Structures are given as structure tokens and as C-alpha cells.
Amino acid sequence: MRLKKQSLVPWCFLAIPLTMYAIWVVIPVFQSMLFSFTHRDSIMIETRFVGFANFIRLFADPQFHLALKNNFVWLLCFVCIPIPVGLAVALLFNLDFGGNRIFKTLYYIPMTLSFAVIGTIWAWIYQPDFGVLNSFLRAIGLPGLAKQWLGDSRYMTGALVAVGVWRQIPYIMILYIAGLKNIPIELIEAADIDGTSWMQRFRHVVFPLLGPSTIMAVTISIIDSLRSFDIIYVLTNTKARAAEVLASYMYSSAFHYQDYGYGSAIAVMQFLITFLFIVFYVNNSLKNEIQR
């Protein structure tokens, strides 16, 4: 950053990108905040300012509580499962054996598929009569465990989260593999040289060195868990109320019930929960900047 004294030039370059970003991203954020204080339904053309009424309604709305609770399940599972599993997979596939690159590639494939594709396939896996999961459970002699995975409100969220987690693990693996590149291979290899066990070496050397990757993985997982929408849309068409999360509840409020003010209030809640993590991510990614 050494070009100075021409304060207008960078703004000329930024004019188009900033204008577009303002129209489709920045201004909408503030508009949504504004809308959350208004009421406007399909019949009324006028928009009315209602203060905190939408939020008061929200806090008393059992559906909102359910969405919040479900989102918390998503968040918890996204942090507790993909991160340790992704790390373990990364450590394994990082070992120096022939074919480890092919393993990484194959393992990563689910992440490249859209939720439309993934949801379509998992809908059959969860199919109650001859779906893979129930057939498997019956085949191994546990027919009692075969459930209506997407039809029973008790299992729905779990079934949806499992799909999300299945797709998230490869992503976390990639983040850790990138982190492992910065650590000398001898520290990671399991070969026992100086008498310390593999576990000790992992705890005291490798894991602390992977700290930055872990921080990023946790932040990204939290943000992703709060953004989950596509899986729920494809697998339940957002009509299964028991599986609703903030993102899908916002969508159905705004676009099925045309309740824009209420929908915006839900979006604002979602935003508030994510906000701290976004700030953390931004700061973290700019922390070790090369200054010039």
C-alpha cells in the first residue's frame, strides 16, 4: 500500500464493486433491520411501524422457540462432530502411504454436490419401508431401531443434521490438511523415536500447532450451522414444522405467509446470533496481515 496522494483513484476502481455490493448486500442488511420493526401483510399495501411488536411476538412464539432449539442442535452437532472427525481423517490421510491423495480426493466428493442432489439421495436412504437405513437395521437384527426418519417429529432434526454433518466433515478435513502443511512431517508421523507416545505428541505438539485451523474450523462450522436451509428445504419442503430452524422459519413466514415484518425479525435474530462469529472471522483473517 504505497500509492498515495491520489485519494480518488482507488475509489474509481471501487465504484462498480461497492455499488453492486451496496445494492444487493449492504443496504438489504439494514433494510431487513428496518422491516423487522414494521408490519405488512399480503392484504395491506401500507407498511406500518410497529416498534418491537414483532420481537415481542417472536419471544412468545413456540415455533420460534422450537426453531431456536433445533438450530442449537445443528450448531452443537456441527461443532462437536465434524471437527474431531475431520481432524482425525486429515491426520490419517496425511500419513505417508501410497494413494493417500486419491483417498483425500474421493473423501471430498460430497462437498462438491449440491444439497438438491444430496437431499434427493438421502430422502431414499431415510425412506421408511425399503430405504437403506431401515433395511440395514432390519438386516442386522435391530428392526426396533427402524424409524420414520423424516415422518416422525422426534427424529427429523437428527436425520437432517446427520446429512449436514456428513457433508461438513470433508470440508473440515480440507481445512486441517491445509493447516498440517505448515507442520513438519516428523512431528505428525506416528513412528516412535524419543519415547513419547503418539497421543502425547499429538496433545502437546500437533494439536497446539493446529490451533489456528481449529479456530477457523469452529467459526466456519458455527456460521454454516446457522445458515443451513437447503437440506431442510429439499428433504422437508419447509413444511415439516418440527424440523424448522431459524432459516427455514424465516423463509416460510416471509414467503408462505407473506408476513414480511415477522420474517425480517427472525432474520435479524439469526443475524444477531451469527454477528459475533462473523466479526471474529473477519478480525482473525486480517490479523496476520503482511503490511507494506
Next chain:
Amino acid sequence: MKSKRHVRILQRIFFYGIGILLIAASLFPIVFAVFTAFKSMDEIMADPYMWKPPVTWVFSNFRQVWSSVGMSMYVKNTFIITIPSVAGALLVSSLGAFALAFYSFKLNRTVLMIFIGGMLIPFQMLLIPVYRFSDAAGLINSYHGVILFHIAFQLGFCTFFLRNFMKHIPFSLIEAPRIDGASDFTIWLKIILPLCVSSFAALSVLEFTWIWNDLLWSLILLQRDALKPVTLGLANMQGQFITNYNMVAAGSIIAAVPPLIMFLLFQKYFISGLTVGAEKG
């Protein structure tokens, strides 16, 4: 020495054994979809278990889903949306990234933070305003509306990515032509853009996959079936042809192939792109 070799062999068994199990856990749904896509409906009715490979491999499902169910239209629509969106996002973000990487001005860091922060915003925060704006501007049910949105939204990630890349370009490369009297625009076009080709490649692979796989924005902005991309086509198909599993499976494979090919061909770029921001910090 001998025990060390034993350890190595045990490790090898461990590595390949667990590795194969992990790959199986990761790919089994896709393998089942492939099996189903090649089965006839009669075979599925007689034996509905998805994990069994087809007894006779039927290829006509693909032909049928491509022509009569309209998959060809959905695929064409997705290309119409994806290609201009990727190109636009790269071009526009390279302008902003250039400004942020090479000029020192007061709000430089703030602008960068806005771009990075915006890429992580929950989509729901944008849905209603973007819908209303598109409606007022006549952009609902038009490709322009979706493409412009994708370009704008992806600017966050693309600007962040390209700016980080441009920061590594030696400053002397732009100082010399400046002394020779080249304009800032010429420097951007003739010096910086050609140097960014490799990062453009990385970005376009990622962006292609993301935009190809988008569901939500097309759901909001494209309501006419004839305009819908493959993700929505598939979601609709699942509703309409719920019993024709082989058709839906063939459709989902067609929808999955383009991003999959992108990934397999440009894996290196893909991964280096995904970990931007994760390697630092």
C-alpha cells in the same frame, strides 16, 4: 529392526483399512444413486433395495430424463446463469481487489472488512429486500436478476481472495510502468490482470461450483419453471416423480456431474481457494 517393520505393516493395514471404510462412508449415497439410475422400474419394484447393483444396466433412464422430463432445459438454464455470474464476479472483484491491494487510503481496511463480513451474512437477512428490489426493478423471472445478484454477493469472497493474491505481487511491477507514464487503468488491465490468471482459475472453479449448486436465490428470484436451474428442477422432480426413483436418480447424477468434473480436473485450485482465510490467522 524387525519389530519396526512389523509396526510399519500394521500401520499400513490400519491406514488402508480405515481409509477404505471412510471412503465408503463418504461415497455410499452416491454409489446407491448410480445403481438406482441404471435400474429399470420393474427391477426396482421387484427388489427395492438400493445397495444392490442393477441386474441389467438400463441406460434409457438418462435419455428419458434428459429429453422428456426437461433435464436438458434445466441444465441449459444453469449454464446460462452460472457462466456470466462467474465471469462477472471475477471481473468486477478484480477492480475492487486492485484498489484494496495497491492503494493506501483511509477506509481501505473498512471496505475490505465489509466485503469479508458480507460473505458470511445469513442469506435470510437479504431475502426480503433483494426480493423487493428485484420486483421493483423488474428483475424477477429474468436471468439478469439472478446473475446480478450472484455477481454482487460473490464479490465478498472474490475480492478477499484476489486482494490476498495481489498483495503478493511485487510492488516494483506496477511502479516501473507508472514512472513511464502508464495510467492506473492500464496497469490494472495490462500488468495486474495477466498476473492473476492462476488465481482467476482457482476462483472460477469454486465460484462455478457454488453458483451451479445454488438453490435458494433461484427459488426466490425465478418462479417460472422454464427458467429454473437444475437444483430446483430436481427438487420439483422429487415432488412429481416421487415413485420413479430411477428417473430422479438419473436426474440427480446429471445435476452432479458438472461441478464434480470441475472438482476432479482442478482439485488443486479448488482446495487452495477453499482454505483462503483459513491458513492465516
